[in-house]
Amino acid sequence: MRMSELLLPTLFEEPREAESISHRLMLRAGLIRMLAAGIYSFLPLGNRVLLKVIRIIREEMDRIGAQELLMPALHPKELWMETGRWELYGQDMFKFKDRKDREFGLGPTHEEVITDIVRKIVRSYRGLPKILYQIQTKFRDEPRPRFGIMRGREFIMKDAYSFGRSDEEAGASYENVYTAYCRIFERLGLDYRAVEADPGLIGGSSSHEFMVMAESGEDLTVICDSCGYAANLEQAEVGERRGENKEELRVLELKETPGMKTVEEVSNFLGVSSERLIKTLLYKADGRVIAVLVPGDREVNETKLRRLLGCSCLEMADVKTIEEVSGCEVGFSGPIGLEGVLIIADESIKEGNNFVVGANRTDAHYLNANLDRDFKVGIFGDVKIAEEKDPCSRCQGSLKICRGIELGHVFKLGTQYSEAMHALFMDEEGRERPIIMGCYGIGVTRLIAAIIEQSHDEKGIIWPMSVAPYKILILPVNITDNFQKDLSEELYKELLDQDIEVLIDDRDESAGRKFNDADLIGIPLRLFIGKKAKETGKIEISYRTGEKFFEEREEISEKIKGLIDISAKTPTDYL
C-alpha cells in the first residue's frame, strides 16, 4: 500500500478527549474515529489490525474443533423473557419496537439465541458435545463508556458456547477453550494471566478471567510470583502467617476512650499500632446477626465471607441493630461479652495477642484482650481482602496486586439456560436431560487497546508482528531524489511480489514528519532509504523497537522474509 493513497489521518497534537494511552495512540495513529460516546469506526489501518486479531482467534478456536456460526444481533423480546434476562439486563440492553410494535433488543450476549438454535436441532446425546462460536458486534448501553474502544457501547466480541451431556464432557470443553485462549493471548504477544474469578450469581463451578496486566486496567488481580496463583481481588485467598508478633500475656484492662470511634482515632489515642487493634464488624447473614473480627488495618472481603457462611444475603447491620446487640454506640463493639452472636474471625487474629478491642460500652476499649482467655471465636476463616505482601495460601511466596484488563472469560454455566429454555437431549438410557453448557468470551476490540497499552513507547505504537497492519515500511527520506525514489519503488515491487505486506511512504513530506509517522503507526520493520543508501550501496533495516543493521541490496527480500517469520513466532513459540 502507498501512504500517498492511504486514508491515514495521523494527528500531531494530542486529542483532547482521550485520556488513556491506547485511546490517545489509536486516535493519533489514525486507527479509529469516534461517532458517538463509546461508538467507533475502524479506519483502514485499524481495520487491518482487527482482521489479524480475528484471524488468530479463528485459527485457535478451529484448532480445538469449535465451529463458527453467525447469529443475529437483533433479538425478539420473547426469547429473553424465557430466561428472565429481559428484565435482568434492564437498561444495559438497547431496546426498541419495530413498526408493528413488537419489542426487540440488540444482543449484548447470545446465550438465549444459541440455546434456542441448539434446542431445535440437537435431540440426542449423539449430537453432543459441540462448541459453537461467533465473532460479532455486541451492544451494551454502558452507563459509562471509557477509554475509547476499551469500554464501548458497540464492540466486537468472540463468544463461544459449549454443549455437553455430562459434567466430564462440559469440563473437557472448558479445558479446550482455556488452552485455546492461552494460545491466542500468547500469539498476540500479551503478558496475561488466567485468574480464578468469582462465578457470581450464576453460581456453579469454575470461572476464569484472562487478564492482561496494564496500568490503566480497571480490575485488580492478586498474583503470587512463586507458585503462579492468580485470582481476582474479590476472591483472592490469603495464607496464614504463623506465630509472629506475640508478646507475653498481659492483664486485661478497661480504658476510657471518649469519642474515639475509628481505628485511626483509637490507635492514635492509645499509641498502639492499628494492627494491634481488632475491628469488630456486625453483619446480618440471612437475617441473623454475626460479628466479624479482622485486624484494625484490614478490610473484610464480603465475597469470601459469604462463601464461608454459605449464606445468600449478607449486609452490614444497621445502626439500630448494632446498638441493640453490643449495648453501646457504634464504634465500641467488641468480642468480649457479646452474647448469642456467632463470632467469625480472620485467621490472622491467631497471629497476635494483647489486642485492643471495643468494650461494648460507649467511650471505652479493652487493652490486652486475648483469644480464648477473654473471648471465644466460633469460626476461623480467611475473610479479609488480600493486600500486597500478604502470604500466599498455596506456597511460601508473597502476594502482589496488579491492575489488569479483562480480555477473556471462561465460564461453566451448567444447566441454567438449558433448563429455563428446555434445551433437552435424550441420553443413552432414553432419559431426557438438560444439556450442560459453558460460555466463553473474548473482547476482540478491547484486545487491540490492550495490545497497545502493553506495547508502545513515547513515540507511538509498537505492533507485534502477528497483528501489525503491515509488516514492513519502506521510507524514502527524500522522494524528490530519483535514486531514493527508484530504489524504494524497486524494493516495494519486489516485496509485493513475494506477498509481503508492505507499506511505502511515497509522500512528498519532510523527513522528520515521515519518521515520526513511522514511529507513531508502529510498523515493526522498516527500510529507511536515504543518502546513505546511495553512498554505501547498503540498505538500512531497522526495527520499530530500535535495533538496526545494514544489508546488501540483493539480500534484502530474503532477509526481510526471514525476519518476518522469526518475529511472527516471538515472543513465544506457539507452534
Place this chain on the structure above:
RNA sequence: CGGGGCGUAGCGCAGGCUGGUUUAGCGCGCAUGGUUUGGGACCAUGAGGUCGGAGGUUCGAAUCCUCUCGCCCCGACCA
C-alpha cells in the same frame, strides 16, 4: 444516577469575568507557487466559522440569563 470540567475553522487553543475598534483571533494543518528534504523546514499568497443548539435580556450577545444537546474525567453501576 451523583460530582466536576469542556463545546469558538480539520486539530490544539485564546477571547468570555467587565456586552460595543473583533470585519472573531493565534499555532498547526489545508490549497497554490517557489526554495527545501536522515527526525514535525522556509517565503509568499489564499480558502476555511450559523462561536454546540433553542429561547430570553439588551440599541447591541461568542461574552449575561434560562433551557437543551453533546463530549471528557471521578464515583456509583455493570462483567
